[in-house]
Amino acid sequence: MKVMQVIESGQGPTLSAADVARPTPGRGQILVRVYAAGVTTTELHWNPTTRRKSGEPRLNAIPGHEFSGVIAGIGDGADGFAIGQQVYGMNDWYEEGTTAEYCLTEPSSIARKPASLTYEVAAAVPIGALTAWQGLLDRAKLQRGERVLVHGGAGGVGVFAVQLAHIHGAHVIATTSSQTVALVKELGADEIIDYKTARFEQVIDPVDVVFDTVGGAIRERSWNVLKPGGRLITIVGDGGADPRAKDAFFIVEANNFQLVEVAKLLDGGSLKAFVNAVVPLTDAATAYAGKVQQKRGYGKAVVVIGTNQ
Numbered sequence: 001m002k003v004m005q006v007i008e009s010g011q012g013p014t015l016s017a018a019d020v021a022r023p024t025p026g027r028g029q030i031l032v033r034v035y036a037a038g039v040t041t042t043e044l045h046w047n048p049t050t051r052r053k054s055g056e057p058r059l060n061a062i063p064g065h066e067f068s069g070v071i072a073g074i075g076d077g078a079d080g081f082a083i084g085q086q087v088y089g090m091n092d093w094y095e096e097g098t099t100a101e102y103c104l105t106e107p108s109s110i111a112r113k114p115a116s117l118t119y120e121v122a123a124a125v126p127i128g129a130l131t132a133w134q135g136l137l138d139r140a141k142l143q144r145g146e147r148v149l150v151h152g153g154a155g156g157v158g159v160f161a162v163q164l165a166h167i168h169g170a171h172v173i174a175t176t177s178s179q180t181v182a183l184v185k186e187l188g189a190d191e192i193i194d195y196k197t198a199r200f201e202q203v204i205d206p207v208d209v210v211f212d213t214v215g216g217a218i219r220e221r222s223w224n225v226l227k228p229g230g231r232l233i234t235i236v237g238d239g240g241a242d243p244r245a246k247d248a249f250f251i252v253e254a255n256n257f258q259l260v261e262v263a264k265l266l267d268g269g270s271l272k273a274f275v276n277a278v279v280p281l282t283d284a285a286t287a288y289a290g291k292v293q294q295k296r297g298y299g300k301a302v303v304v305i306g307t308n309q
């Protein structure tokens with residue numbers, strides 16, 4: 001099968017095309033023919049991309065861990081799905097990724113593809129929507145009527161964080177840049193701050209929850225806008241030794257129930273998904289380098305792999 005693999009270019013990691021054997025689903029596994037795969041550009045630097053679970057260096061990893069496609073094989077004991085079903089979901093960070101014609105996953109990591117979405121759009125959903133859900137609802141335990149500040153409201157994760165917070169009855173404040181103010185307002189943000197022209201801590205009242213998708217100084221400045229007892233959640237693991245940032249950080253996990261619920265919201269029209277750019281498999285390196293020319297400026301980039309678009 002055709003895949004893209006991470007290689008060292010001398011100026012950091014990039015992707016190179018390769019042909020490798022198509023995987024066979026083992027016990028409890030499902031083989032998916034991938035039609036589209038989401039891109040998280042920072043993933044090339046993440047630990048599971050560069051190291052095995054054992055700590056050994058990992059070479060030639062296939063990146064991308066979210067996808068849409070159809071089920072092409074079912075291992076013994078992998079219940080609940082049938083060959084040919086249209087699915088979307090994630091696979092394990094240490095598994096070979098989805099920037100490939102086929103990937104392996106598990107029933108607990110996938111769900112039926114939202115029927116109203118194309119494969120391209122569906123592939124832009126799993127990581128963003130699950131990260132937003134798990135951060136806001138499982139970790140921050142966001143309550144109706146609470147005030148939440150979402151940093152990076154037009155990003156791959158941010159578009160879902162703004163919408164889910166709004167759907168759950170929160171007062172949503174989002175930071176974004178000027179080109180995406182109108183979009184983020186449409187997603188349900190009550191207050192929007194153009195982060196290039198204003199300092200959020202100078203213009204907002206204290207909040208119950210901060211959902212940080214940017215990290216660094218933005219997260220540091222955010223502690224001061226929390227109400228007493230407020231919760232900060234970050235998805236950027238650059239907090240070093242700061243115990244508050246360490247505690248606030250989490251990594252998204254696949255979740256079948258949440259994927260099913262997200263699909264219902266998408267098909268019902270109360271949640272929207274956005275594709276920033278679409279590239280063929282051969283141009284995946286450009287997408288991972290963040291250098292696609294034709295970008296909408298919001299949502300996430302997607303690599304298309306199948307012919308069944």
Ligand SMILES: NC(=O)c1ccc[n+]([C@@H]2O[C@H](COP(=O)([O-])OP(=O)(O)OC[C@H]3O[C@@H](n4cnc5c(N)ncnc54)[C@H](OP(=O)(O)O)[C@@H]3O)[C@@H](O)[C@H]2O)c1
Nearest residue numbers: 042131152154155156157158175177195213235250251252
């Ligand atoms: N821990 C996890 O499980 C997990 C899961 C998914 C992603 N992540 C990480 O989360 C981060 C965001 O991911 P993503 O896919 O959403 O990335 P993304 O699509 O690149 O979105 C980032 C957004 O942040 C905005 N931004 C940049 N600087 C900002 C600032 N100073 N203030 C406010 N907004 C700012 C950008 O807006 P402009 O483009 O307008 O500048 C962009 O819309 C990445 O570091 C990724 O690795 C972690």
